[in-house]
Amino acid sequence: MKIKVKKENCTGCRLCQQICAITRFGEINPKKASIAIVPHFPEPGIFEPKLCTQCGVCFKECPEGAIHKEGDAYVIHEDECTNCGVCVEACPFDVMFTHAEVPTPIMCNLCQKCTEVCNTGALTLVE
Amino acid sequence: MTIYLRSGGKLKAHLKPDVDQYTRRLVVDGNPTLREILDDLGIPHAYVAFAFAGGTFRRLDYRPSDGETITLQPPVSGG
Amino acid sequence: MDGFGGTILRINLETGDIERTATPPDLARGWMGARGFIAKTLYDEVPRDADPLGPDNLFIMAPGVITGSFAPCGSKIGFGCISPATNGHADSNMGGMLGAEVKYAGYDMVIFERVSAEPVYLVIDDENVEIRPAGDYWGMGSLDLEKRMKEDLGEDFQIATIGPAGENGVVFSCITHDFGRQAGRCGVGAVMGSKKVKAIAVRGTRSLPVRDLPALTKSTYDIIQRTKTHPLMEPWQKYGTALFVGWANEHGCFPTKNFQTTFHEHWESISGERLAEEVLVTHKACFGCWMNCGKYSVAKIPGKPDTYVEGPEYETIALCGGSCGMKDIHHVAYANWLCDNLGLDTMSAGNTIGFAMECYEKGIITKEDLDGHELKWGDIDDFENVVRMIAERRGIGEALSYGTKGAAERLGRGTLAFASQAKGMEFSGYDTRWYWAQLLSYCTADIGAHHNRSWAITADVQIGQDTWKGKAPVVIYLQHIRPLFDTWCCCRLFWGELDVTPEEHVDTIHHLTGWDVTMEECMLVSEKIWNLTRAHYLERNGGPGRKFDVAPARHLDEPIPDGPAEGHKVGRENFERMLDDYYYNRGWDHEGHPTREVLDILGLPDVADNLESVGLLGEPIEGGVPKVRGERLKPKAM
Numbered sequence: 151m152k153i154k155v156k157k158e159n160c161t162g163c164r165l166c167q168q169i170c171a172i173t174r175f176g177e178i179n180p181k182k183a184s185i186a187i188v189p190h191f192p193e194p195g196i197f198e199p200k201l202c203t204q205c206g207v208c209f210k211e212c213p214e215g216a217i218h219k220e221g222d223a224y225v226i227h228e229d230e231c232t233n234c235g236v237c238v239e240a241c242p243f244d245v246m247f248t249h250a251e252v253p254t255p256i257m258c259n260l261c262q263k264c265t266e267v268c269n270t271g272a273l274t275l276v277e
Numbered sequence: 278m279t280i281y282l283r284s285g286g287k288l289k290a291h292l293k294p295d296v297d298q299y300t301r302r303l304v305v306d307g308n309p310t311l312r313e314i315l316d317d318l319g320i321p322h323a324y325v326a327f328a329f330a331g332g333t334f335r336r337l338d339y340r341p342s343d344g345e346t347i348t349l350q351p352p353v354s355g356g
Numbered sequence: 357m358d359g360f361g362g363t364i365l366r367i368n369l370e371t372g373d374i375e376r377t378a379t380p381p382d383l384a385r386g387w388m389g390a391r392g393f394i395a396k397t398l399y400d401e402v403p404r405d406a407d408p409l410g411p412d413n414l415f416i417m418a419p420g421v422i423t424g425s426f427a428p429c430g431s432k433i434g435f436g437c438i439s440p441a442t443n444g445h446a447d448s449n450m451g452g453m454l455g456a457e458v459k460y461a462g463y464d465m466v467i468f469e470r471v472s473a474e475p476v477y478l479v480i481d482d483e484n485v486e487i488r489p490a491g492d493y494w495g496m497g498s499l500d501l502e503k504r505m506k507e508d509l510g511e512d513f514q515i516a517t518i519g520p521a522g523e524n525g526v527v528f529s530c531i532t533h534d535f536g537r538q539a540g541r542c543g544v545g546a547v548m549g550s551k552k553v554k555a556i557a558v559r560g561t562r563s564l565p566v567r568d569l570p571a572l573t574k575s576t577y578d579i580i581q582r583t584k585t586h587p588l589m590e591p592w593q594k595y596g597t598a599l600f601v602g603w604a605n606e607h608g609c610f611p612t613k614n615f616q617t618t619f620h621e622h623w624e625s626i627s628g629e630r631l632a633e634e635v636l637v638t639h640k641a642c643f644g645c646w647m648n649c650g651k652y653s654v655a656k657i658p659g660k661p662d663t664y665v666e667g668p669e670y671e672t673i674a675l676c677g678g679s680c681g682m683k684d685i686h687h688v689a690y691a692n693w694l695c696d697n698l699g700l701d702t703m704s705a706g707n708t709i710g711f712a713m714e715c716y717e718k719g720i721i722t723k724e725d726l727d728g729h730e731l732k733w734g735d736i737d738d739f740e741n742v743v744r745m746i747a748e749r750r751g752i753g754e755a756l757s758y759g760t761k762g763a764a765e766r767l768g769r770g771t772l773a774f775a776s777q778a779k780g781m782e783f784s785g786y787d788t789r790w791y792w793a794q795l796l797s798y799c800t801a802d803i804g805a806h807h808n809r810s811w812a813i814t815a816d817v818q819i820g821q822d823t824w825k826g827k828a829p830v831v832i833y834l835q836h837i838r839p840l841f842d843t844w845c846c847c848r849l850f851w852g853e854l855d856v857t858p859e860e861h862v863d864t865i866h867h868l869t870g871w872d873v874t875m876e877e878c879m880l881v882s883e884k885i886w887n888l889t890r891a892h893y894l895e896r897n898g899g900p901g902r903k904f905d906v907a908p909a910r911h912l913d914e915p916i917p918d919g920p921a922e923g924h925k926v927g928r929e930n931f932e933r934m935l936d937d938y939y940y941n942r943g944w945d946h947e948g949h950p951t952r953e954v955l956d957i958l959g960l961p962d963v964a965d966n967l968e969s970v971g972l973l974g975e976p977i978e979g980g981v982p983k984v985r986g987e988r989l990k991p992k993a994m
Contacts, residue, residue, distance in 0.1 A: 161648035163641035164453075165580070168426050171563075172573055178426055179460065179563035188511065191535040192503055192664045195637040195652045249561065267580050269589075269646035270639070283587035285855050287814075299587045323817045326603040329591040334599070334629045348587045352603055352814055 151222045151277055152204060153258070153265060159272035160197040162187055166264035166273055173263045174256070182249050184258040185273075199272060202245045202258035208237035216254075223260035228253060278343035279304050282314075288351040291320050300346075311347065312337040326350045358567040359421050359869035360384055361463040365485060367478065369551055370411070370470035374485050379464045385871060386959075388881055389420030390845035391447045393465050394436030395885045398445055399892045399963075408440040408543075409525055409550040415468040417458070417516075417556065420845025424459030424564055424643070426576050427864035428856060429847035431455055431642035435539040437547040441527040441704075441759055442779045442804045444893035446542035449842055450516075451642035451650075452534035457514040460560030468551055475523075477555040479509070482562060490554040495520060497697035498532040505557060513557045519699020521747040522549035526757040528704030528782070532696055536652065536666020537642065540701040542781065542803050567870035575864050580646060583854045589647065592853060593639060596649035597670035598628030604674065608921025609786045609794075609813065611679040613733055614710035615776045615910055618787040619919025622683040622734075626673050630685045640666060645847060647854070655689035657736065665693035667702070674785025675706025680713060681733030691739055698747040704759055707782035709742055711760045711775055712752070720769050725752040773909040778805035788911050790924040791816040793827035796934050799907050800831070802889040808842070810834035815989050822924065824934035829941050832986035840882040883985060884958040887950050891963045894949065899972045901948030902939075907931050943981035945974025953981045 164187060167180035175182050186200040202224075209217045209224050216230035217237065226237075231254040238246040238255050247256040265275045282292055283300045292301040305314060311328050315321075315337070328335040329348040341347055357379060366375040387396050394416050406412035416436040423430050433455030439446035458466075461480050468478075475490035493501055498519035505515045515533060522529035522545035529545030530538045539545075566572060583589060591599055604610040605623040612620040624630065631651060640650035655663045668677070668688050676682065676691040695702040709731075715721040716731035723730060729741040745753030755766040760775035760782055776783040781804025788795035793812035798805035815830045837858065841848035844865070850856040862875050894901055907926065915925045939946060943954030951974040955964040967973040 161639045161641040161650075163646050163648060164456075164643055165646055168644060169573075169577075172426065172569065175563075176569060177563035178424070178566055178569070179561070180456075181460070181561045182563070189535075191652075192499060195535075195640075195654070195664050197638070267577070267646070269580070269584050270593075270648065285586055285588045285853065287818075289587075289855075321817075323607055326600055327591075329594075332590070332594070334591075334595070334602075336602075348591060350588060350591050350599060352600065352607075352817065 151260065151275060153201060153260065153262070154274050154276045155199050155201055156272050156274070157196065157198050159270040160187065160199050161270055161272075162189055162197040163269070165267045165269070166199070169263045169267050173261055175252075182252060182256060184247060184256045185264060186245070186247065200243065200245050201273070203243060204260070205242065207240055207242055208246060208257070211240040212237050221260070224257065225259050226254045226257060280341045280344070281346040282349060283346060284349040284351065286351050288324055288349055291324065292318070292349070308340050310338050310340055311335065324351060326352045357381055357384060358565045359425060359865070360565075361419070361459045361461065363462050363464065365463055365466045366469065367466065367487065368469050369472040369476070369487070369553070372487055374487075384421070384464070386881070387885070388843045388878070389423070389464065390418050390432070390434035390449060391436070391839055391842040392881065392885050393418045394434055394447045395445055395888050395892070397465070397467065398436060398438065399888055402438055404895050406438060408438045408443060408547060411471045413438050413547055413550070415544075415547045415551055415553070416465060418465040419455040419458050420843055421865055421869065422844040422846040422861070424456035425566070425864070425868050426572055426644065427846065427861065427868060428576055428579055428644070428850050429642070430644045431847060432842075432845040433458060434842060434845055435531055435544040435548075437544055438896070439542040439781070439803065440525070440546050441543045441781045443896055444779065444802065445889040446544060446803050447842065448539040448541045448544045449845060450531070450533055450537045450539040451645070451847060452514070452537035453643045454514040454516055454533050454558060455845060456643045457558045457560045459564055460562050461558055462560065462562055468553060471550065472552040475552045475554050477557065478553060480556070480558045482560060493554050494523065498699045499535060499693075499697045501555060502532070502535060505555060509557055513559045515555060515557050517555040517699075518545045518549050519697060519747065521699040522546055523554070524747065524749050524757070525550060526700060526746060526749065527759050527762065528701045528708070529699050530701040532699065536640070536650070536696060538696070538701065540703060541806055545699050566868055568867045572864055572867035575860070575867060579856055579860065583850065583856065584646070586854045588853050592647050592649050592849070595628035595632055596651045598631050598651065598668065598673055600670045601627040601673055604786070606920060608790050608916065608919055608924070609788070611674050611707075611710070611776070611783070611785055611787050613681050614679055614714040614774060615783070615787050616714070617918055618789070618916050618921050620678040623678065625683050626677045626685050626688050631668065634685055635689050637664065642847065647849060649849065653689045655686045655693060657686050657690055660690065663690055663693040665689055665696060667692040671785045672702040672706065675703050675710065676739075677706070679706055679710035680739060682736070683734050687736040690736060691743070694740055694743050698743060700743065700747060703784050704782040705743060705746070707776060708746070708756055708760050708763065709739060711763065711771075712742060712756055714774055715767065715771060720767055720771060721752055727751060776805075776908050776910060778907070779904055781805050786813060787916070789914075789916050789926055790821050790921040792821070792824055792926050792930065792934060793819070793831055795907055795911055795926055795931065796827055796938060797831050797834070799905050800935075800938055801835070802886065802893060809839055811838065818989060824930045824937070827934055828937040829987035830989045831938065832941055833988050835886060836879050836882045836986055839885070840878055843882060843885065880958065884960060887955060887958055888960060888963060890950055891960075891967055894972045895966060895970060899947060899949065901972070902935070902946070905935060905948055940977045940979065941982055941985060943976065943985055945977060947974065949974030951976045951981060954985070957981075
């Protein structure tokens with residue numbers, strides 16, 4: 151199971167970011183989301199959702215072994231992470247996010263909530 | 278033939294929905310235009326900004342096909 | 357304080373001092389944000405003789421209680437000041453992303469005082485607030501500058517800018533954000549420019565405090581799922597506000613050639629359907645809204661560079677399109693871009709340029725006035741020439757920079773008769789000769805002729821056109837409920853179009869703040885604000901109030917010459933009777949002055965004292981003050 155991103159459908163509403171932070175952290179704070187929406191304006195005038203593809207590079211690169219495969223998702227174990235930032239650098243898609251108040255990088259754990267609120271089909275769940 | 282009309286707001290009340298809270302199922306004779314269908318229902322044309330079917334805008338002279346769902350957009354609240 | 361940023365910033369542009377105070381809970385509960393905060397602060401602090409473009413005016417930026425929360429449509433932010441167009445209270449709000457960012461940075465209001473000696477811009481980065489020299493930002497186009505500032509500061513920052521028009525004090529200058537959202541009306545951009553503030557950049561990384569997040573989340577999540585399949589979601593997503601162009605023409609309220617008539621023979625070539633077919637690039641949403649009614653477009657005109665613009669919305673199609681005789685959606689989109697980048701409200705600009713086109717048609721404005729250019733209906737090059745002259749206040753652009761009323765006063769020769777404006781602000785996109793409730797709405801709105809306060813077209817359709825009876829109570833109800841959304845500062849389209857009730861919005865406010873708040877309380881807050889801004893207007897402009905609630909001659913006296921609404925006009929006597937009914941139903945006197953009785957109900961006894969001290973406090977009309985002011989439209993039985 152994974153989340154398919156269809157960027158041409160994204161309208162930049164940020165509902166995904168809101169529900170992500172609410173679900174993960176119990177807070178209204180889109181900057182703590184594990185998805186980024188990058189606007190490309192004024193030209194070409196499109197939105198680019200950036201979301202973990204579960205490629206596993208971070209898992210391989212983490213020097214502490216703090217990233218584990220759980221089901222279909224890679225998950226950072228907070229008690230093992232030293233916040234060294236190697237995974238953030240190594241991520242080929244720039245989808246490991248950081249926030250000053252959060253002690254580890256923030257990565258998608260496939261909770262699927264974003265796919266439940268997205269109204270345009272930009273984020274859908276696929277097998 | 279059977280067609281389905283859907284709307285929201287006050288216009289929905291005039292449709293008297295019977296399929297779900299938005300949708301009215303209508304059996305009509307012949308191949309009427311939307312204008313004629315509204316006349317039969319007693320809904321003034323001014324209550325409908327436009328019709329939307331098949332993913333696109335339709336004028337009131339549009340003739341729905343059997344089984345088609347038509348959305349009726351009431352005059353918008355401005356912006 | 358749950359639901360709020362927590363801090364009010366006060367920026368003294370003369371001294372550079374930045375003061376932070378905690379947002380008072382009684383301000384938050386009593387005035388709820390945005391329009392409410394603005395109205396209260398302006399009334400309490402701005403001297404009654406302050407020049408709107410002078411140092412004593414305030415320029416205020418304020419989100420509302422719902423902004424930035426997970427309550428539906430929590431995208432908006434308000435800007436306020438004394439308007440240079442109307443000389444009264446002004447508030448104008450915009451969607452986009454800025455409002456949420458301001459809340460996450462921790463602020464509920466930013467008050468700019470005095471005038472900076474040099475052009476500056478403000479940077480808010482959570483608790484760090486800095487006034488920086490604007491340098492070569494000053495003089496740039498609004499859209500050009502946002503692109504530049506995103507490069508300079510980073511994509512994380514949300515940016516609001518004024519264009520050259522705001523720098524030059526054009527009374528219908530706007531503030532632009534997110535490459536196409538505007539605080540368009542009332543000349544808020546001119547006041548920002550008068551203080552030499554070119555831009556505001558905000559980054560907020562903090563979490564919004566919430567009383568009951570699980571309840572708020574569930575409430576909004578349920579509304580999301582329900583509205584996804586609402587019948588009207590799909591047409592709104594596809595066409596946005598432009599979907600109204602056809603109805604407006606077919607039912608005789610589309611401004612055409614400066615409101616000379618109300619059916620534009622080329623309307624289909626500037627319709628929402630034509631927009632979707634020819635110029636649309638992306639559907640664009642505001643923060644926290646899943647209707648994404650914004651339409652981002654590209655105008656392709658031979659001989660001009662491709663221009664990207666958010667729009668055109670219905671209002672721009674009506675006023676830069678129909679009212680200027682345009683026949684091509686690319687031209688309307690290009691006109692939209694010109695206004696956006698120059699920093700002009702497309703609505704007042706389109707209305708004013710249409711007015712100027714009629715003056716040209718009548719020989720009152722000549723080629724000599726236009727630097728050798730013409731000003732023909734439907735000509736995009738002529739439009740471009742004059743809109744640039746307006747932004748620069750050059751030649752005839754100087755007179756036109758005052759809007760239609762100010763231009764008519766300067767041009768004379770009977771031009772005021774065809775200036776479609778009220779209190780100095782231009783009509784938005786509806787001709788009112790067959791829509792009398794809408795005329796009442798325009799002429800009694802506190803900020804001048806804006807339908808945002810009260811969109812009464814449906815009331816005219818459902819109560820019956822060509823009658824004044826029954827219109828006033830409905831206009832009053834709309835004047836309370838619609839600006840409530842400007843106070844909460846969220847978009848009203850989910851209420852207006854997708855059957856999300858105002859009570860559902862009130863529930864989300866309860867979950868957000870913990871307030872034991874009801875819809876009745878919120879409506880009284882909105883009515884309180886309405887009476888406060890009325891009092892403020894009277895204290896600034898004198899009385900009698902009735903002399904300001906006047907309608908333009910074209911809409912009263914000139915029958916529509918052709919089209920579906922041929923022959924209709926309002927007539928002076930009908931308007932006066934409608935106004936009498938309005939004042940009675942407001943609990944005001946015959947001259948439109950609030951009474952002590954209604955001000956006491958609304959918790960404004962000091963305002964009654966102030967009005968009394970200047971001889972403008974009203975005595976109730978026979979029959980007394982109605983128990984409830986305003987009445988919701990009851991649908992006609994079928």
